[in-house]
Amino acid sequence: METRNSIRPSGxxxxxxxxxxxxxxxxxxxxxxxxxxxxxxxxxEYLAIMGPSxxxxxxxxxxxxxxxxxxxxxxxxxxxxxxEMDDDELAxxxxxxxxxxxxxxxxxxxxxxxxxxxLPLIYAGINPDRREERAAQVLADxxxxxxxxxxxxxxxxxxxxxxxxxxxxxxxxxxxxxxxPTGNLDSKTGEEIMELFENLYHHGNTIILVTHxxxxxxxxxxxxxLRDGLIEMDHVGFIPEVDLPAAR
Amino acid sequence: MKRFLxxxxxxxxxxxxxMRSNLTRSTLTALGVIIGIIAVTLMGxxxxxxxxxxxxxxAVLGDDVLYVTQWPWKPVDDWWNYRDRKKIKTEYAETLxxxxxxxxxxxxxxxxxxxxxxxxxxxxxxxxxxxFVLGTTSDFIITSTIDCTAGRFFNDLESRAGAxxxxxxxxxxxxxxxxxxxxxxxxxxxxxxxxxxxxxxxQGTFLGLFSWDSMVxxxxxxxxxxxxxxxxxxxRVKVKDKTRLADAKDELTGLMxxxxxxxxxxxxDFSINEQQAFKSTLDPVKNSIAIAGLFITGLSLFVGAIGxxxxxxxxxKERTKEIGTRKALGARRRxxxxxxxxxxxxxxxxxGFIGLVLAFLMCFLIGKAAPSFPIHFxxxxxxxxxxxxxxxxxxxGFAPAWSAxxxxxxxxxxxx
Numbered sequence: 001m002e003t004r005n006s007i008r009p010s011g012x013x014x015x016x017x018x019x020x021x022x023x024x025x026x027x028x029x030x031x032x033x034x035x036x037x038x039x040x041x042x043x044x045e046y047l048a049i050m051g052p053s054x055x056x057x058x059x060x061x062x063x064x065x066x067x068x069x070x071x072x073x074x075x076x077x078x079x080x081x082x083x084e085m086d087d088d089e090l091a092x093x094x095x096x097x098x099x100x101x102x103x104x105x106x107x108x109x110x111x112x113x114x115x116x117x118x119l120p121l122i123y124a125g126i127n128p129d130r131r132e133e134r135a136a137q138v139l140a141d142x143x144x145x146x147x148x149x150x151x152x153x154x155x156x157x158x159x160x161x162x163x164x165x166x167x168x169x170x171x172x173x174x175x176x177x178x179x180x181p182t183g184n185l186d187s188k189t190g191e192e193i194m195e196l197f198e199n200l201y202h203h204g205n206t207i208i209l210v211t212h213x214x215x216x217x218x219x220x221x222x223x224x225x226l227r228d229g230l231i232e233m234d235h236v237g238f239i240p241e242v243d244l245p246a247a248r
Numbered sequence: 249m250k251r252f253l254x255x256x257x258x259x260x261x262x263x264x265x266x267m268r269s270n271l272t273r274s275t276l277t278a279l280g281v282i283i284g285i286i287a288v289t290l291m292g293x294x295x296x297x298x299x300x301x302x303x304x305x306x307a308v309l310g311d312d313v314l315y316v317t318q319w320p321w322k323p324v325d326d327w328w329n330y331r332d333r334k335k336i337k338t339e340y341a342e343t344l345x346x347x348x349x350x351x352x353x354x355x356x357x358x359x360x361x362x363x364x365x366x367x368x369x370x371x372x373x374x375x376x377x378x379x380f381v382l383g384t385t386s387d388f389i390i391t392s393t394i395d396c397t398a399g400r401f402f403n404d405l406e407s408r409a410g411a412x413x414x415x416x417x418x419x420x421x422x423x424x425x426x427x428x429x430x431x432x433x434x435x436x437x438x439x440x441x442x443x444x445x446x447x448x449x450x451q452g453t454f455l456g457l458f459s460w461d462s463m464v465x466x467x468x469x470x471x472x473x474x475x476x477x478x479x480x481x482x483x484r485v486k487v488k489d490k491t492r493l494a495d496a497k498d499e500l501t502g503l504m505x506x507x508x509x510x511x512x513x514x515x516x517d518f519s520i521n522e523q524q525a526f527k528s529t530l531d532p533v534k535n536s537i538a539i540a541g542l543f544i545t546g547l548s549l550f551v552g553a554i555g556x557x558x559x560x561x562x563x564x565k566e567r568t569k570e571i572g573t574r575k576a577l578g579a580r581r582r583x584x585x586x587x588x589x590x591x592x593x594x595x596x597x598x599x600g601f602i603g604l605v606l607a608f609l610m611c612f613l614i615g616k617a618a619p620s621f622p623i624h625f626x627x628x629x630x631x632x633x634x635x636x637x638x639x640x641x642x643x644x645g646f647a648p649a650w651s652a653x654x655x656x657x658x659x660x661x662x663x664x
Contacts, residue, residue: 067576067657088580095578106573106661110265122258123578125251167577 011043014174014206015064020073020083021229022059033059034070035229041175041208046201048209048217051226058179060226061210065098065177066090078174095123099168103180105160107152113139113163114148120171138166142196158189165196175206182216194219259587263594266563277559278599281640284549285603285633286610291545292629293611295538297622302527302534308451308460309523312490313391314500316340316483320519321526333517338363338468340507341385341483347503355496356503357486360387363471363479369416369464370436371424379420380463381437383471383479391486394460399431399446402467406445410469415446419461440474442466493522549636552599553644560592560648571652572660585653592645593638600637604630 022034033056041047051057062068063075066082069090075083077093085093094100107116117135126134139148142162152160161181168176178197182190198219201207211217225233267274315321318333338361348356363383369376386407388394394401402413414435421430421444434441451460471479487496497520504518564571571584611625 062658065576067661088582091575091578091580094576100576102573102661106569106576108570108573110269119574120577122254123251123574123580123583125254127250128254171578 013040013042014078015039015041016074016076017063018074020063020070020075022056022063022068023071033229034063036073037226037229037231039224039231039234041206043174043206044201044204046197046207046209046219046221048211048220048223049226050212050214050217050223051232052212054228055226056229057210057212057226059229061177061179061208064175064208065100066093091123095120096171097174099165099171099173099176101161101164101168101176101178101181103183105152105157105164105184107160107163107167109152112149112151113144113155113166116152116163117167117170120167124171135166135170138170139163141169142166156189157185158192161185161189161193162196165193165200169200169205175208176200177208177210179210180212181209182211182213190216255583255586256590259583259590260594262587263591266591267595267598273559274595274598277555278595278602280552280555281549281596281599281637282552282603282606284545284552284640285600285637286607287545287548288542288636289604289607289629289633290610290623291541292632293607293623293625295541296624296626296629298537299534300624301622302530304451305459306523306527306530307393309526310391310393310486311523312487312493313522314485314487314493314497315521316485316500316504317519317521318482321521322529330519334508335480336482336518338383338472338481338483340504343507344483344485344500344503347506355488355492355499357488358387358390359483359485360385360391361468361481361483362388363468363476363481365475365479367437367464367475369420369424371430371433374424374426376420376423376462378462379417379437381471381475382463382465383468383475384465385468388465391484394465395449396446397449398429399444401446401465407467408469410467410471410473412440412442412470413445413466414442415448415465416444417448417459417461417463418450420464421447437464438474442470493524497522549640553596553640556592556596556641557644557647559595560588560645561651563591564588564648564652568655568660568663571655572657572663575655575657576661581653584655585649588649588652589642589645592649593641596637596641596644597634600634600640603637604633607633 017037017039019036019038020034021032021036024031024033035056037056037060049057049060059068063070066077066085067090069075069083069085073083075081077097080093082090082093100106108119114132114135117139118131121131121134136145136148139145142165144159144162144166147155147159147163150159152163155163161184165176165181168178176197181197182193185193194216197207197209201221207220209217209220217223222234222236224231309315316336318336319330324330341359341361344356344359348354348359361384365381366378367381369379369381386402386404389401396415397418399415401415402411405411406413414437416424416430416435424430424435425433430444430447433444435444436442448460448463485496485500487493489496500520501516504520505516508517510517574584608625611623614621614623
């Protein structure tokens with residue numbers, strides 16, 4: 001795989017968020033999970049979102065992933081206003097523009113790798129032959145060409161996460177949104193997965209990592225720190241003095 | 249549209265996989281539907297059978313025959329108006345026949361007198377009680393669908409002479425002559441000997457309605473000679489064109505009024521009935537049986553449907569995280585709705601098919617064991633059962649499927 005010197009890209013803006021807030025009503029109380037976050041993410045960025053639990057990290061990820069809509073603020077995804085979309089329109093955006101990678105893999109347990117990877121293609125209305133061809137191709141790309149007929153319980157944790165990554169990639173999304181992708185893996189397997197992300201990044205994909213692990217975030221080219229629902233810091237690269245625990 | 253089809257086929261695959269992986273649960277749940285469908289289907293065959301039995305019994309009356317009687321064939325509130333009517337006399341038949349013959353354009357063919365009462369009948373050591381003894385003329389076979397398996401009906405000559413001959417019903421023959429040929433044997437009715445000249449073809453009895461099987465017919469002359477005392481008489485008239493039954497009825501009414509010599513201002517003192525009148529009093533009975541039966545058996549299907557609804561709710565709950573994942577991957581509300589609807593429908597259809605096969609086998613066995621039991625399996629019934637089971641699946645799966653489709657993807661993904 002080719003390596004190129006990647007500086008912070010200044011390509012077209014994929015995600016454009018302006019002062020979004022999100023309030024949750026918990027009984028009597030209103031929890032303000034996001035209090036006005038602005039963020040721009042361009043094509044082929046490799047970004048890590050960090051923050052302690054309760055910082056609004058998950059909420060921001062749900063917003064970015066179009067799983068939820070903000071209480072207020074502007075959110076444009078590839079120039080389209082996402083904040084006002086209804087459920088089915090959001091589903092279409094998730095299907096075509098966003099590839100999710102979850103901490104717990106979230107594979108369908110009784111389906112083979114191939115069928116798992118095919119799922120987003122089914123929802124996109126691709127015909128069965130092309131579906132299978134494309135799914136097999138992507139599985140081969142993530143190094144699982146010989147595992148396409150295995151079910152999740154016949155695969156190792158790392159292989160499962162690769163299936164999940166193949167599933168995220170299969171529709172050629174604008175961004176890959178990975179939520180603690182190595183959280184359920186041992187560190188060696190975790191590193192392999194991070195290598196795979198590195199490869200994807202070099203192939204022009206836009207990757208957003210959500211993590212609280214600093215050595216995972218260290219792979220990203222840009223780091224966004226959240227605290228109490230606000231962006232505390234947003235900087236290029238990985239700065240040990242800032243990002244390592246000793247510096248805090 | 250294409251996407252819809254892909255989603256549909258995907259949903260069927262998921263449903264099949266789901267049933268396979270939860271075999272015990274699916275079987276138990278389907279059992280509710282199986283029992284429900286068996287109950288409803290068997291009730292349906294019984295309703296069918298009853299309906300056919302009614303029609304068969306009706307056919308005895310003939311749809312082109314008018315019956316002149318003292319009492320109408322329907323329930324009357326003012327019975328006192330009918331009680332004092334003059335009896336119908338068998339002689340009217342002759343008068344009517346003369347009148348009919350005089351009208352070339354008449355829509356009536358022939359009038360046949362009948363008298364009847366209940367008597368015992370004996371042969372050797374065998375005796376049958378409460379046999380319907382009918383006295384009539386040889387023209388009777390014109391008005392009736394009666395056939396003989398052995399021998400013949402009495403002829404014009406025997407009829408006029410009032411000969412001591414009888415034609416006996418199938419069941420009567422069976423009881424009196426279990427191992428003999430009844431033809432030309434002499435049976436004893438009311439102390440008189442009658443020669444058996446014919447046996448009727450078996451007709452089958454149904455719910456105790458009238459059947460030729462338990463009847464004995466003899467010439468009116470012989471009947472009058474020995475039994476006239478307490479008999480009841482009526483006159484049946486064959487109609488030429490049964491599509492103009494109402495005209496025929498009017499014509500016959502006119503003739504009967506002449507026979508009775510009624511002045512124009514007087515009301516009819518007789519009733520003219522046809523099969524249809526009898527049918528219209530029996531139809532509500534038939535329909536009530538059908539509605540009550542199907543309602544009660546429908547309850548068992550309803551219980552089955554509740555089972556399906558319950559298991560679909562459980563399935564939605566268990567797979568909340570999967571639903572979240574599917575939504576994250578781009579499944580729309582409709583997709584999720586469809587998936588669970590198809591799961592519940594597939595389960596119901598499976599139960600329906602199994603129930604139908606079992607019901608069919610049961611019908612077959614009942615038919616073998618008790619041929620007279622009124623059951624009748626039909627293609628319409630099969631179609632109805634399949635449609636009912638599919639509908640059961642759709643209706644009972646809707647609430648859980650709807651709740652699944654409305655799940656918030658964020659909450660569903662976080663669900664453990």
